[in-house]
Amino acid sequence: MARGKLERKPLIPVVVTVIFFAWLYLPILAVALFSFNDKKSLSSFSGFSLRWYDALIHDSALIDSLAASLRIATIATLGSLVLGTMLALGLERVRSRRGRVIGAVTLLPLVTPEIVTGVAALLLFTGIGLKLSTTTVILAEITFSIAYVTVIVRGRLAGIALEVEEAARDLGCTPFQAVRLVILPTLLPALIGAGLLVFALVFDDFVLAFFTTGVDPQPLPVRVYSSIRFGVSPAINAIGTLMLLASGLLIVAALVIPRVLARGSSSLDLITGGDVR
């Protein structure tokens, strides 16, 4: 932790930071602004209108894509939460060579360029004769998201002392009960945070979905991508604004909810005298 305070604020870094924030937000705000334009222009704002949003609601193909993306994100989140948590628990306690190898392999998707993962998944699904559909997208997204869940859950797990679990065992819990009654409740904030993050990432994910999806219905980002390739239009601004807003809110929730919950769940601190972390 940085101690004390520096007296003067350095001028150049402050200027760079201000410009950075402007550069970060201006393009996004421009997208949002022109989604409310009553003309087709993306450079002169002539009046407020909801016509582009109205057009979205009546675009049934787009609604189908939205439904497909919600379904993909929901199932992939649940699947990767289960598998990722199992993996995190196992890796944290199995300290053998085998455990380290498995740990390294499961982190590989994080350092592999996404296009490689996507292309490889496409080859695998085609090779074993699975027809490309929302199901194949779900399988690919789960595989990719397990690592995120594992990293987040292991971070939280490292703060739970082994003794707590041993105490539960000494009080007569079976290993399974120790996990269910002692460890999982402590992990809840991390699980909620990981779940929200993975949901947002999968919902927005374009590259994996692009390579593993079937023709109909296409996930939302894939559909949006093909219209972007044709050019820019206020209709894309409208759907883009909604997508940014939705995933922005999810990320905010992923950052805030675990902190609030972790502060509340002090029962464990009581047992161990607050020395758990």
Add this chain to the structure above:
Amino acid sequence: MATAVEAPKARKSPRSAQKTSLWGWLLALPTAWMVAFFVSSMAIIVLLSFGRTTNDGYPVFATSTANYRAIWNQVYLELFLRSLLYALATVVISALIAYPVAYVIALHGGRYKNALIAAIVVPFFASYLIRMYAWKALLSDDGLVNSALRGMGLTDGVTFLNTRWAVVGGLVYGFVVFMILPVYASLERLDVSLIEAGKDLYHSPVRTFFSVTLPATRAGLYGGVLLVFLPALGDFVSAQLLGGASTYMMGNLVQQQFAEGQNWPLGSALTVGMMAALTVLMVIYLRATATRTREL
């Protein structure tokens, strides 16, 4: 792999609690999943890179090195070199942005530190695609920037899109957060009195930065370089939306073979070649940074 679930033995010493078969059993399912869907897919792509296409265009396994000989030509090598340069430029620009921003937030952010970091993280994890689109809309010939320039009577319009600057700019916009976060984390841990001492010693902020701040935050910088370089090298969205054929990167080439060209064995060889080059670069980089960090 999967050890059978045993009935819990009556009483064990506390230490061996961690070795119950439950943990091994918990590992089994996710491990099986990763082998089935990740490891095997990587194996298939390596195998197919030695394959060929039949006369009616279907990819089949074979034992030919023709694909690798095909990608070893000037066009592909130039494209690979270009991707490397774009990715390196992205890393350098990201570091130049990340240090001042992380410095200001970590040392002068006060109680707004977390809010400021959140203000950076939130848009970065919201739709990459829409953020690329935002730049396309802004920079297009009749976009906001050009109409502002015309309005001020400066030019009749500048072509921003289809230039390498647009593509690298898009990559930086896409991935700079992966540099800011690790640099910020190591700056946060830095003792400010070190910087104060540096200022007393060197009387120059620039020298203080290079002799105190930079060495002390090396680990964060090294991590950030990797986290930006890897996704930038494999990206194809920035080059496709903000650039054109003259700015295409490795990712675009791979994407064309799989989505448009439909020569999967050739695409597989390109992918394996990219991963091999990446692995060599990573090993060199990790060894170099490991020795530098040890010297500290």
